[in-house]
Amino acid sequence: MLVGSALNPVNSSMLAVALIPIGHAFGVPPSQTAWLVSGLYLATAVGQPVVGRLVDAFGPRRLYLAGTTTVGVAGLLGALAPNLWVLVASRVLLGFGTSAAFPASMSLLRSESERTGLKGPGGVLAALSISNQAIVVAGPPLGGLLVGAGGWQAIFAINVPLSLVCLVLGALWLPRTVPSKGTIRTDAAGMLLFAGSLTAFMFFLMDPVARHWYLPVLGLAAGAVFVRRELGAGDPFIDLRVLGGNAPLLATFVRQLLAHTTSYALIYGYTQWLQDGRGLNPAQSGLLVLPMSATAIVVTVLTGRRGRVRAKLLVGAAAQLLTCSALFMLTDRTPLWLLVVICAVAGIPQGLIGLANQNALYEQADPARMGSSAGLLRTFMYLGALLASAAIAAFFRDGATSGALHGLAWLLVGVAGVFLVVCLADRSTALTSPDASPVDPDGPPQGDGPLPMTAERPISPWDLPAGHPGVSFLTGPTALFALTRDPRFSYCLYVPKHHRPDGPPRPLLVAVHGTRRRVETLRDAFAGFAERHDCVVLAPLFPAGITGPNDVDSYKLLSPAGFRSDEVLLDMVEEAAARWHVRTDRFHLHGFSGGGQFAHRFAYLHPDRLASLSVGAPSHVTLLEPTTTWWQGTADTDEQFGITTDPAALRDLPIQLIIGELDTGTAELPPHAARESAPAPGSRTDRINALRENWIAHGIDARLDTVPGTGHDHIAVLPAVQKFLAAHLAP
Structure with a gap:
């Protein structure tokens, strides 16, 4: 992971010392060699979200493995390039090839963290930050040595052996994973609009003269169409709706x-000035910026395991502003010692800011979309x-x-100043603090001793001192808790990392599993949502085999098979309220497939x-039919449950029915021992439509959302579910 993740930043910065020699070799000015920089970044700007998905x-x-193979091909093409534009093409290919390693690393970290139970891998994130941030400033010294030894072609040729190393290490050590069964569609139109908008702006910014007025107009037009398309697309290139709902x-x-x-x-800019303005050769200029790399690595090592994101950002912003201001002091006679000092100070923000943003993303992004984020x-x-x-x-x-x-320094001082203001204004970073020392939930007690689980009342997170290992059991993705009243049933939660007893009780969202009972996966899919909206997610587990060896359906029907799953859930809700600061008089309920059956009943x-x-894609539905008995109708609910169904009580309840556009298969036999005829035959789409029509006939306003390009896939419909729930989440 570390070697692969370093390919993009090191290729980005090695080029800095080679731009002047390449310009001389092909007889072009810096304004044209700048396309070697822009070409790689245009490719990565488009390639990173695509590869992440x-x-x-x-x-x-x-x-x-596919990405590192592409890197080797791009390196060979660049080393043999006969002109500037073939060289630009090799950089574009290099950008796409190096787009895979970083999202692959972050995705693997998250999945391994969830598999092993180790939380907040601060040390690994620090190592990744070294390879992805500090290595950026190690590129110029390395590039200077390569150019001095083998000409500018050497900085391209070095990618061939590097890619071979990554291929061997990746093939030997990276774990094989089971691909998602969800359908992934490539939003080609979105990609083209995004790339077209960026390219138009880049052509204008690199030659901003009046006769090119049409370029920013084209860029704005393409950008506007891109935003409109992505907001309405079922499977967008960049999910702008997710960005809008996650302000941190x-x-x-x-x-x-x-x-x-x-x-x-x-x-x-600084590296090119060292050669053109200060008169140094590529090798000398590369070595002169070595203190930047050294400082960045030292700062990352010293601070990498500390979670204080806000402090890192503020110190990094101040150092960046100081460095940009120091550029006004530089002339062709500036002494070398001052150049070294400026480089050393410039390494401080290199070591702090990238690491802080990386730590923040690890905590803020939805686990199911970690690669995309x-x-x-x-x-x-x-x-x-x-x-x-x-x-x-x-x-x-x-x-x-x-x-x-x-x-250039005037512009950079302005940008650095804006960055400092943004860091000061964003208070959410004060709450983002991955654990520096992960706690193994299955390991021995640490810190102030074991979690006192024998106490007379449930322990809450705020009952424990800061840093106590027990906090990791009670916030974030929790352990599975057996229900006190009936230990056959259990539940787990996602509790926002900084959940406190202050203020009004937080909203509670109950997410009910389907027949396969992947309760922790479902819980984790709502993790980012819970953090963004400061709500607690409870995922109940109704095990298979409760009423018999082949029982998988009884919880969906609520009753007759020996236990009341509705009352079990209500007990879970009350038990959760004894430990966490949540509202229990009214909660939000979501279920998909078998969970959808439970939810509407x-x-x-x-x-x-x-x-x-x-209610998502229920295989079978219960209609409000006063002449038909349970579970097909509601005629005997008073006899079955001691409750008379009142359709009027549902009329003021916000209700969403949701199903995938391609969820047209015929479901299995009805979940009942008698196997009576289902009240709404046909596919799940037919049944959810029959349910909606039945509710409308009783004056119940239920919206029906159909997710394009999706079949019976819970994770694929969750963005639309979360958008609905977010609109109704109020403390």
């Missing part, structure tokens, strides 16, 4: 953009690099002189306990 679908191993994650992406606009402009973090990083390359092309049009560097009996209801 493919990682989520097919697993990290396959994408990692969006703030992290904005910080990434601003910080790397400055850092890449420093790396490329990591890809987007890199996309915003390279959008910053694109802006930096455009700025360099504009200011260095006539060469990397001291005057041109001072002009629960609503018939307990509408007064629900704040909203989301």
